[in-house]
Amino acid sequence: MTQPEAHKRAEELRRLIEHHNYRYYVLDDPEVPDAEYDRLIRQLESLESRHPELVTPDSPTQRVSGTPMDGFETVRHRVPMLSLGNAFSDQEVADFYRRVAQGLEREDIEFAAEPKLDGVAISLTYVDGLLTTAATRGDGERGEDVTANVRTIRAVPLKLHGQGWPALLEVRGEIYMPRSGFEAFNRRARELGEKPLVNPRNGAAGSLRQLDPQLTAKRPLAFFAYSTATRDNLPDTQFDTLARLKDWGIPVNPEVRRVRGLDGCLAYHQRIGTLRPTLGYDIDGVVYKVDRFDQQGFLGFVSKAPRWALAHKFPAEEEITRLLDIDVQVGRTGALTPVARLEPVFVGGVTVTNATLHNEDEIRRKDVRPGDWVMVRRAGDVIPEVARAIHERRRDVLPEFQMPETCPECGSAVERVEGEAVARCSGGLFCPAQRKHSIRHFATRKAMDIEGLGDKLVDQLVEEGLVHTVADLYLLTHEQLVSLERMGGKSAENLLKALEDSKHPPLDRLLYALGIREVGEVTAHSLAAHFGTMKALQQADEQTLTEVSDVGPIVAGHVAAFFQQENNLQVIQALSEAGVDWQALEEQGGEQPLAGEIWVLTGALSMPRIQAKNLLESLGAKVTGSVSAKTTMLLAGEAAGSKLAKAQKLDVKVISESDFVKLLQSYGVQIS
Numbered sequence: 259m260t261q262p263e264a265h266k267r268a269e270e271l272r273r274l275i276e277h278h279n280y281r282y283y284v285l286d287d288p289e290v291p292d293a294e295y296d297r298l299i300r301q302l303e304s305l306e307s308r309h310p311e312l313v314t315p316d317s318p319t320q321r322v323s324g325t326p327m328d329g330f331e332t333v334r335h336r337v338p339m340l341s342l343g344n345a346f347s348d349q350e351v352a353d354f355y356r357r358v359a360q361g362l363e364r365e366d367i368e369f370a371a372e373p374k375l376d377g378v379a380i381s382l383t384y385v386d387g388l389l390t391t392a393a394t395r396g397d398g399e400r401g402e403d404v405t406a407n408v409r410t411i412r413a414v415p416l417k418l419h420g421q422g423w424p425a426l427l428e429v430r431g432e433i434y435m436p437r438s439g440f441e442a443f444n445r446r447a448r449e450l451g452e453k454p455l456v457n458p459r460n461g462a463a464g465s466l467r468q469l470d471p472q473l474t475a476k477r478p479l480a481f482f483a484y485s486t487a488t489r490d491n492l493p494d495t496q497f498d499t500l501a502r503l504k505d506w507g508i509p510v511n512p513e514v515r516r517v518r519g520l521d522g523c524l525a526y527h528q529r530i531g532t533l534r535p536t537l538g539y540d541i542d543g544v545v546y547k548v549d550r551f552d553q554q555g556f557l558g559f560v561s562k563a564p565r566w567a568l569a570h571k572f573p574a575e576e577e578i579t580r581l582l583d584i585d586v587q588v589g590r591t592g593a594l595t596p597v598a599r600l601e602p603v604f605v606g607g608v609t610v611t612n613a614t615l616h617n618e619d620e621i622r623r624k625d626v627r628p629g630d631w632v633m634v635r636r637a638g639d640v641i642p643e644v645a646r647a648i649h650e651r652r653r654d655v656l657p658e659f660q661m662p663e664t665c666p667e668c669g670s671a672v673e674r675v676e677g678e679a680v681a682r683c684s685g686g687l688f689c690p691a692q693r694k695h696s697i698r699h700f701a702t703r704k705a706m707d708i709e710g711l712g713d714k715l716v717d718q719l720v721e722e723g724l725v726h727t728v729a730d731l732y733l734l735t736h737e738q739l740v741s742l743e744r745m746g747g748k749s750a751e752n753l754l755k756a757l758e759d760s761k762h763p764p765l766d767r768l769l770y771a772l773g774i775r776e777v778g779e780v781t782a783h784s785l786a787a788h789f790g791t792m793k794a795l796q797q798a799d800e801q802t803l804t805e806v807s808d809v810g811p812i813v814a815g816h817v818a819a820f821f822q823q824e825n826n827l828q829v830i831q832a833l834s835e836a837g838v839d840w841q842a843l844e845e846q847g848g849e850q851p852l853a854g855e856i857w858v859l860t861g862a863l864s865m866p867r868i869q870a871k872n873l874l875e876s877l878g879a880k881v882t883g884s885v886s887a888k889t890t891m892l893l894a895g896e897a898a899g900s901k902l903a904k905a906q907k908l909d910v911k912v913i914s915e916s917d918f919v920k921l922l923q924s925y926g927v928q929i930s
């Protein structure tokens with residue numbers, strides 16, 4: 259490649275990468291899969307290493323600078339970074355509204371309303387469209403210069419898009435850690451025996467304060483802008499300003515709305531409160547800002563907070579309470595989980611009395627002891643956890659927690675595999691706790707869907723010695739059932755009918771119901787579709803298993819180990835002898851009804867994208883990132899945008915998510 263050709267290609271790659279960043283972080287509508295994005299970055303890196311003269315400071319390859327710093331410089335903010343007044347009740351919002359209405363001498367005021375992220379406030383300065391400085395809030399007057407670290411966050415553009423930006427633009431917003439990134443980071447930290455992050459906010463703050471930008475670059479951080487400290491070349495309202503920032507490639511929360519009056523504010527608070535568990539990032543409230551800048555100017559400030567803005571808070575997702583005791587629970591796979599018994603505490607909108615402590619190592623690392631005051635965290639739909647102990651409040655010498663050496667349920671030895679954090683009961687299905695869990699799981703709706711077989715009844719059946727394995731369920735008699743406490747004749751009849759009705763599952767459901775470690779519905783379906791029959795699956799070795807989409811070496815190991823265990827083979831045999839018959843459906847499992855088809859996914863789907871993709875692939879379809887004349891079908895979720903328009907232009911067939919689910923059901927795939 260000649261120098262001019264290399265120059266041209268480098269520019270083209272930079273443009274493409276910036277474009278895909280914009281699609282991903284600003285529009286939330288990626289055009290290409292992650293692998294394609296990574297390929298473009300690698301191409302640019304390779305080109306720049308061959309032609310170092312082509313490297314520009316704003317190149318996407320230059321996000322991480324290699325040199326750790328000794329400390330952070332102090333930056334004086336051009337305009338102070340303000341704080342916000344808080345309201346915790348509708349009445350306090352009504353009071354705020356009255357003050358604003360009186361100040362402006364009018365009713366019916368418009369506000370820009372937006373979620374209030376629980377992250378780290380940051381100020382970004384762009385000079386001639388290039389990011390020059392990123393500073394933390396600090397004391398509001400002076401912050402720390404964290405430019406090198408912020409440059410590593412892909413959601414923050416190094417160079418503004420489009421045109422018309424002012425020569426000097428100062429953007430303010432919040433750096434945050436998405437929940438998925440926080441959970442993935444902590445999962446990995448726990449596996450490696452490293453220190454997990456306490457919560458996403460601390461994760462974001464700690465990541466920004468790393469002296470080595472290489473470390474920040476490894477943290478899953480993101481950014482939303484919420485205001486500007488400069489006003490040149492900007493619209494007259496908060497709402498339109500945010501829209502303009504978005505045009506320039508700066509991520510803005512998609513839930514920002516213009517609302518009218520007190521009722522509009524309260525309805526917005528209510529709506530975002532309902533959405534809160536599904537948002538994918540922590541918020542602690544919503545913010546209302548008088549939309550018109552001239553009205554903001556008129557209202558002015560009181561001490562360091564504006565009179566024209568208010569944070570309307572939600573119930574806290576972290577609270578402090580007393581740890582009464584630590585119990586140990588045995589799960590379906592024998593994993594022993596220490597569970598905190600707490601003095602009841604209202605957190606994340608519910609009263610919490612139990613929270614997970616994950617594992618023994620984590621308890622040691624956090625040095626949590628019965629009797630301690632602890633910080634309990636309940637965010638989104640995540641199980642409540644003890645985030646940390648408040649050691650400053652410990653008054654007495656408290657005993658350390660000891661993991662029992664024998665299973666609290668069956669007395670079998672507790673084992674801990676070298677390198678694994680989890681301790682397990684070695685009793686297998688001899689352990690009543692594991693048996694109960696495996697039978698409960700077998701009966702669930704997504705598994706064999708046995709109506710009427712609830713947790714309490716499973717406990718009774720196991721405790722009375724009527725059921726040892728899931729196969730025994732199919733040998734239960736009316737007489738045995740009615741002999742149980744609280745079981746009437748009609749209920750017994752209904753249960754026997756439900757058991758009879760469940761006898762012909764598709765292979766994937768049965769596989770899921772068997773409770774093989776790490777085999778969820780999607781993997782079960784992939785296995786069933788790949789092997790077609792139980793026999794073929796049983797005979798597959800680990801290497802063959804990894805050929806199945808969605809199956810990596812760890813899952814392959816668990817599947818192979820499951821079918822090597824004589825007990826498990828006996829249960830499958832006993833199920834078959836009891837009349838459970840998956841044979842007739844096995845042939846269907848092997849079919850690939852969508853073989854040869856090319857699908858594209860767009861818009862917001864209610865099922866995780868990866869699930870839709872895996873399901874399609876297990877039915878034989880290929881899933882690609884962009885629509886072309888070769889696309890067979892576009893699956894369009896809510897708010898589908900340019901891909902939908904392109905599909906319509908190219909006459910590509912479009913399917914809604916509800917029709918997609920029906921289609922899957924017609925192939926015997928159950929999703930709920």
Ligand code: 5U1
Nearest residue numbers: 340341372373374484485545567
């Ligand atoms: N969403 C949002 N968060 N937040 C924090 N908007 C917002 N505005 C703020 C702060 C401190 O201050 C304004 C006064 C610009």
